Amino acid sequence: MADVVHTSRQRLERGAGPLRHAYLEGFDEPIRFGVHGGIKKFYGVEPEEDVPATLDYMVGAVGG
DSSP states (O other): OOOOOOOOOEEEEEOSTTOEEEEETTOSSOEEEOOOHHHHHHHTOOOSSOOOOHHHHHHHHHHO
């Protein structure tokens, strides 16, 4: 088995409603997760602000 190349260290904070902040080691600004479009309709929520969902980041990472 290969040696460990990287260990991701992060801290997650829950905001108002569906909003989440992920603080990654080595970066000053958090990554914001929330809901928008069909996702907020599916969950029946209306956030103060539309924010990319966790799913958006996953699709972008796999497709990019």
